[in-house]
Amino acid sequence: MFGFVVIMFIALCCCYTPTFNSSNMVSFSLPPPDYSFSLLSEVPTSSTEPVVPASAIDFMTLSSSYQPEEMKGQSSSTLPDDGNNKSDGGVAYGDISGTRNTEDVEFRMDLSDDLLHLVFSFLGQKDLCRAGSTCRQWLVSSTNENFWRCLKFENTRISIQNFISICDHYPNATELSMNGTPNSDALVIHAMNSLRGLQTLILDKGHFSDVFFHTLTSCPALTSLKISDSSIGNGIQDVTVYHENLHNLQMIKCRVLRVIIRCPQLQTLSLKRSSMAHALLTCPQLNVLDLSSCHKLSDTTIRTAAMSCPLLASIDMSSCSSVTDETIRDIASTCPNICMFDASNCPNISLEAVRFPKLMDLRLESCEGIVSASMTAISYSVMLESLKLDNCSMLTAMTLDMPKLQTISLVHLRKFVYLDLRSPVLKQIKISRCSALQDISITSNVLQKLVLQKQESLAYLSLQCQSLLELDLSNCDSLTDSLEVFNSEGGCPKLRSLILDNCQVGLELLDLGICPRLSVLQIEAPSMQVLELKGCGILSEAYISCSCLKSLDASFCRNLSDESLSRTARSCLQIGSLVLSSCQSVAFDGLSSLHLLRHLVLLDLSYTFVTDLQPVFDNCFNLAVLRLSACKYLTDSSLGALYKESALPALCKLDLSYSSVMQLDILNILAQCTNLAHLNLNGCANMHQLVWNRSYCNLSQKSVNVCSSSPLKDNEKDVYLETGHLLEILNCTGCPNITKALISSSANCFYLSKINLNLSINLKEVDLACGSLCMLNISYCNSLEFLRLKCPKLNNLWLLACSMLAEEELETAISQCPTLEIMNIDFCPKIRAKDLTKWHAICPSLKRIQSCA
Numbered sequence: 001m002f003g004f005v006v007i008m009f010i011a012l013c014c015c016y017t018p019t020f021n022s023s024n025m026v027s028f029s030l031p032p033p034d035y036s037f038s039l040l041s042e043v044p045t046s047s048t049e050p051v052v053p054a055s056a057i058d059f060m061t062l063s064s065s066y067q068p069e070e071m072k073g074q075s076s077s078t079l080p081d082d083g084n085n086k087s088d089g090g091v092a093y094g095d096i097s098g099t100r101n102t103e104d105v106e107f108r109m110d111l112s113d114d115l116l117h118l119v120f121s122f123l124g125q126k127d128l129c130r131a132g133s134t135c136r137q138w139l140v141s142s143t144n145e146n147f148w149r150c151l152k153f154e155n156t157r158i159s160i161q162n163f164i165s166i167c168d169h170y171p172n173a174t175e176l177s178m179n180g181t182p183n184s185d186a187l188v189i190h191a192m193n194s195l196r197g198l199q200t201l202i203l204d205k206g207h208f209s210d211v212f213f214h215t216l217t218s219c220p221a222l223t224s225l226k227i228s229d230s231s232i233g234n235g236i237q238d239v240t241v242y243h244e245n246l247h248n249l250q251m252i253k254c255r256v257l258r259v260i261i262r263c264p265q266l267q268t269l270s271l272k273r274s275s276m277a278h279a280l281l282t283c284p285q286l287n288v289l290d291l292s293s294c295h296k297l298s299d300t301t302i303r304t305a306a307m308s309c310p311l312l313a314s315i316d317m318s319s320c321s322s323v324t325d326e327t328i329r330d331i332a333s334t335c336p337n338i339c340m341f342d343a344s345n346c347p348n349i350s351l352e353a354v355r356f357p358k359l360m361d362l363r364l365e366s367c368e369g370i371v372s373a374s375m376t377a378i379s380y381s382v383m384l385e386s387l388k389l390d391n392c393s394m395l396t397a398m399t400l401d402m403p404k405l406q407t408i409s410l411v412h413l414r415k416f417v418y419l420d421l422r423s424p425v426l427k428q429i430k431i432s433r434c435s436a437l438q439d440i441s442i443t444s445n446v447l448q449k450l451v452l453q454k455q456e457s458l459a460y461l462s463l464q465c466q467s468l469l470e471l472d473l474s475n476c477d478s479l480t481d482s483l484e485v486f487n488s489e490g491g492c493p494k495l496r497s498l499i500l501d502n503c504q505v506g507l508e509l510l511d512l513g514i515c516p517r518l519s520v521l522q523i524e525a526p527s528m529q530v531l532e533l534k535g536c537g538i539l540s541e542a543y544i545s546c547s548c549l550k551s552l553d554a555s556f557c558r559n560l561s562d563e564s565l566s567r568t569a570r571s572c573l574q575i576g577s578l579v580l581s582s583c584q585s586v587a588f589d590g591l592s593s594l595h596l597l598r599h600l601v602l603l604d605l606s607y608t609f610v611t612d613l614q615p616v617f618d619n620c621f622n623l624a625v626l627r628l629s630a631c632k633y634l635t636d637s638s639l640g641a642l643y644k645e646s647a648l649p650a651l652c653k654l655d656l657s658y659s660s661v662m663q664l665d666i667l668n669i670l671a672q673c674t675n676l677a678h679l680n681l682n683g684c685a686n687m688h689q690l691v692w693n694r695s696y697c698n699l700s701q702k703s704v705n706v707c708s709s710s711p712l713k714d715n716e717k718d719v720y721l722e723t724g725h726l727l728e729i730l731n732c733t734g735c736p737n738i739t740k741a742l743i744s745s746s747a748n749c750f751y752l753s754k755i756n757l758n759l760s761i762n763l764k765e766v767d768l769a770c771g772s773l774c775m776l777n778i779s780y781c782n783s784l785e786f787l788r789l790k791c792p793k794l795n796n797l798w799l800l801a802c803s804m805l806a807e808e809e810l811e812t813a814i815s816q817c818p819t820l821e822i823m824n825i826d827f828c829p830k831i832r833a834k835d836l837t838k839w840h841a842i843c844p845s846l847k848r849i850q851s852c853a
Helices: 002-015 059-066 069-078 093-099 101-106 113-120 125-132 136-142 160-169 184-194 210-218 299-307 325-334 374-379 562-571 588-596 614-619 640-644 663-672 714-722 807-814 836-842
Strands: 018-020 026-028 150-154 175-179 200-204 224-228 239-242 248-252 258-262 268-270 278-282 288-290 314-316 340-342 361-363 386-388 397-401 407-411 418-422 428-432 439-444 449-451 460-465 470-472 497-499 509-511 520-524 530-532 541-545 551-553 577-579 602-604 625-627 653-655 678-680 689-692 729-731 740-743 754-756 765-768 775-777 786-789 796-798 822-824 848-850
Touching: 113 136, 125 136, 160 184, 175 184, 184 200, 184 210, 210 239, 278 299, 299 325, 374 397, 428 449, 541 562, 562 588, 588 614, 614 640, 640 663, 663 689, 786 807
Parallel strands: 150 175, 175 200, 200 224, 224 248, 239 258, 248 268, 258 278, 268 288, 288 314, 314 340, 340 361, 361 386, 386 407, 397 418, 407 428, 418 439, 439 460, 449 470, 470 497, 509 530, 520 541, 530 551, 551 577, 577 602, 602 625, 625 653, 653 678, 678 729, 689 740, 729 754, 740 765, 754 775, 765 786, 775 796, 796 822, 822 848
Antiparallel strands: 018 026
C-alpha cells in the first residue's frame, strides 16, 4: 500500500506544474479536493508493503495524533489492548512517532496538503493509519476529519479505552459500522454517548441487550439502524425499540423472542428472516414493511402489525405460511395506498374478494391457492405494472386486460392451458416450462421480443404486437397453421426475426434474413406470399414450393445456383417481384427460366456478373422495373434489344447506375425508349456527353448513327415530332467524365420534372430546354462555367459549390425561369447574394436565396 501511495504521489506531481515562492520552496497549485466520492474507498493491500507493528496497523491508535506536544510521553496509554506490547517485539505507535521527530524535521517533503488529501482519499482507514506512521505531515493529513466521517470496525479487537479515544477525536462522525467486533454491545453504548451526530449505525454478528436499545435515545440524530445475524435481548422479556427520529430500521436474521417497536417517524422496517414469535408495531408513518421468512409469526400477529400502519405502501410477507385471505383483505381495506405486495410461498391465499386499487407490483410465486378465479381480483388492480406468478401449479387459465401492465412472468405452470393478455404497454413477458399451454393471445403496442421455446402443447398463437421484432417458437412442434402473426389486420408488421426450429407452420410471410449460415433451404408453404432470404450468404440449394408466392428477395445470396432459380420458377409461377441483387452465381441458364414467370413486373440483377440479357428481353413481356446497377460485365450489345427491337414494352423504370454501359447505348435508350419514366445513370464512367436532341436520335427501327450530325429528312422529322417521351426523372449523379449536358426542346421531354447532375466534377456546360422541369441539382460541379436554362416551370435550383460559375452566367440563366422560387448558391465564390433587389429584378418569383456569403 505504501508503494501505491508513492506511485500516486509521483503521478499527481507529474500532472501539476510546480511554482516557486519567495522562499525558494517548491509548492503545488491544486484545485480544492472533493472527498465526497471516495473518502471510504478500499484499496487492495499490496503483498510487498513494509511490515508495520500491529499497534501501528490498528487504526484505533490514531488518537495519539491529536495529543498536544507536552503529552507526547503519555501516548502509550491509548494503545489497543490486543495483547501485543513492546516486550513482545512490537513498537508502540507513540514511540514510532517520537523516534522520527528529528528525521521529520530534516527530511520533510513540503508537498501541498491538498495533494496529500487527494491521494489519501483513495485509502481505507487501516491504510490511512499505515500512511500516517510514515512522517508527521502524512500523519496530520491522514487524520483529517473528512476521512473519518464513517468509522468502520470489521473483525477488529479493540479496547474500550481506545474506542472511546477514537470517538472523542472524531465527534462529528455520522456513521458507525461494526462487524464481528468482540464486545460490540458495550462499545456501541459508549459510542452513542460520544457521537452526538451519529446518523447511521450498522451492527453485525453480535449480542445486544435491552440496555443497548434503551441507550438509543441518547443519540438523537440517529435515523438508520441495521442489525443483522445477531442475538437480541435475554430471550425472556420483550425487547422494545423506541426512538423519536429513527427512519429506517432493519433487524435481519436476528434471534429474539418478542419485539415492540415504537418509532413515530419510522418509514422503513425490515424483520426479514428473524425468529420472533410476536411483533407489536406503533409506527404511524411506516411506508415499507418486510416480514419475509418470519416463519414463527402467526396470521393474527401479521394482520395486527400491518393494520397498525395505515400509510403502508409496500409489504413483503413472502414465505409466511400462516397468512390467509382474511388477513390480506383486512390489510387491503386498512392500507389503501399499498402499491407493492409480495405473498410468494404463501400456500393458503387465493386473493378471494381482495381489492388493491393502487397496486403496481404483485408477486405471487409458488402460491398453490392461486387459480383462474384469482384473476378477477387481479383485474381490479388497474394500476398494476408488474406481475409474477411463477410456480403457481394450480393456475389453468388467465384472461387479463391490464392498461398499465409492463412485465409478467409465467414460469413452470404445470396445468396452465390458456392465456389471453391485453396491455398496450406490455414490454416483457416470460413464458417458460408451461408444458400444458395450448392457446396464447397477446396484444401489446411496445413488446419487441417474445420467446416461446419448448411449448410442446402450443397449438394456437395470435399476436397483435405492432412493435414486435423477434419471435422465437423453437420446438413448438404442436403449432400448425393456426398462427396469426403476419395477418393483414395488424399482427406484427415490424417482425424481423422468426425462429421456427422443429415447427410446422402455415405462413403468408417469412423472413429468413437472420440465417447467415443457412446453406440448404426447403420450404413447402401453399399460403406463403412473401419470402425474404436477404443475407443468407452461403445459401446454395433452395427447394421452394409456394404456389401463392408473389415476392422473393434473395439479395446477397451469392451462392444461389441457376438450378435453384429454375426450380423455384417452376414451382412458384405467381412471382411478380424477384430480387437477385448480388447473386453472383446466377447466369444465362437461370435467367432462361424466367419465361415461366408470366406475372413478373420487377427484376433486380444489380451487382451480378450477367453478360447476356437476351433471356430477359425474350421472356419478360410484363416487366416494368429492371435494375442493373453495378453490372460491370455487360457488353456493348447487351442493351441493344431495348432500342432496336422495342423489347420490354412495359418497362417504365431502368437503373443502369455504375454499370459498364456505353454512351452510345445511353443516348439510344434516351431517344428510343419512350415509355421510360425513371432512368438512373449515376456513376456511369463511360458517359462523356449527355446530348439529347434531334441530331442524336435513332428513329423507330431505322439504323441511323446516333452520333451523326446530318440533317433529317422531312418524313423523319414528322415521325420524331410526333413521338413523345414519358420520362419524368433523370439521375446522373457522380458521373466522373461527363463534360456536357444538353437537352433541347426537340427531345420532346414533355414530362421531365427532375434532373440530378450533382457531383459530376468535370461537367462544364449545362444547356436545358425542358418545359416541365421543376427541380435541377448541379451541386458540387466544380468545373461548371456555362449555364443556359429555358425552363418555364423550374422551381428549385441547386448550385452548391459551383466554384467556377460566374454571376453574369447565372443571371442570364435564371432570367428564362419565371417560376423559380428557391436557389442555393452556397460556396459559390463568384456569385454574390447580398443584393437581393438585383436578383428579384432578374427573377421576380424568387422567394429564398440560400448562400453562406
